[in-house]
Structures are given as C-alpha cells and as structure tokens.
Amino acid sequence: MEKTHWKKIVSDPNFIGEGDFQEGEEKVLTIDRVVAAETVVTAEGKSQKAVVHWREPGNKPMILNVARSKNIEKVAGSGYFEDWPGVQVQLYIEHGIKAFGEVVSAVRVRPFKPRVKAAATVPTCTDCGGEIAPAMGKTAAWLAAYTTKHYRVPLCAACAKKRKETAQNVKSEAPAEDPTPAAAKEEREALPWETNPDPEDHKTGTWAPGGSDDPEEVVL
Ligand SMILES: [Zn+2]
Secondary structure, three states, rough: OOOOOOOHHHOOOOOOOOHHHHOOOOOEEEEEEEEEEEEEEOOOEEEEEEEEEOOOOOOOOOEHHHHHHHHHHHHHHHOOOOHHOOEEEEEEEEEEEEOOOOOEEEEEEEEOOOOOOOOOOEEEEEOOEEEEOOOEEEEEHHHHHHHHHOOOOOOOOHHHHHHHHHHHHHHHOOOOOOOHHHHHHOOOOOOOOHHHOOHHHOOOOOOOOOOOOOHHHOOO
C-alpha cells in the first residue's frame, strides 16, 4: 500500500525529500537539466542553489549539495552540469546522518550507475489461466517457480492444491496392497509451503540444505 509520510506534507513541498520515498525505495531518475542558480525559499529565507530537474514527470527537483554533486560526477563521468542531462542516477534515503547535533535522514545519490532489478515476470496459471497470486506467505514468483519444478507447469496455489488432491485420490483408489511405502508417505504430506518455513528463513532454519532461496535448489 502506498503510504504517506508526514514529512511529505509538512516538509518543503518543492524539493525531493524523505517523504517522497516509500520505506526502502530507490528511485532511478534521469537528469533533465541543472539550474545553476535557482531561487530557493527555505525556512532560513531565500537563497540561490543549484537544482537538478528530472525528465520523469511527477518527481520534485533536487537541491545539489557537495555529497550529491560528487556522486553524480562519478556516475556521469563529468563534473560539468552541461554533461549531466540524460544521466540516470539512483536515489535512496540514508538514515542516521548526524548534522548540527541532530540525527536526520537525507536523500543521497548512489555513486554508481543505476542497478535496477529486472521486474520478474510471473506466468499465468496453466490450469485455470488466472493470475498466480502470492499465497501462504509465498510470492507469486516463488509459487510459479515451485510449481513449474514440481508439476512441470506454473500453477496458482488453488490449482496446485487441486492437482495434489487429484494425485492423492488416484493413489487411494488403487488396490490397498499396491502403494509403495514412498507413495503412502506422500499421501500424508501437506503442500510443501504449508509445512515448510519460508525460504527466506532457511539460513537459520533446518530444512533447506542448499543455502539458497532459489526454488530450483530447494528439494522438497
Ligand atoms: Zn489456477
């Protein structure tokens, strides 16, 4: 859910600040232009500041300070404002900066070219054609990867459960003496994600020997 930080409302509404970021958010923005001497009105009054404006609409401009400028220079490979338009930078909030006897948070520029995670595309469910939604504490991507590994096709949680139940019914209809011990054991098993801790927890948990949360490496 999109949340509204009080600082977004109460602090300077004209320039980008902590309140413009969701918790942990990193923004990748493209410099449109730098105004070397823009009149900025702060609590201390009017002053002239260098201000970065962005190409992406809806993002407040950013006042340049030494730290931000140094890191933009690293990303741009140039310290000249004229070379900055078109350069993409990655912004984040640094907490716990000590300044003038106070601990504050500030918008910082990452000193490297943006590293944006490619958005993981989650396939639709093979059985019902519907969206694979997060379920039982698992992300959609996790469920898609898990079901693809175990059922050969991506499935939503509901369809995975149906397949599991169907497989169990087939087994229980078989002659009593027929099931192997392994199959009998499988009948008693719940869906793996109902009984196993989240892959994120396995570093301190006991179930995942692989040391990775890659579903491909999780043997259940
Ligand atoms: Zn489905």
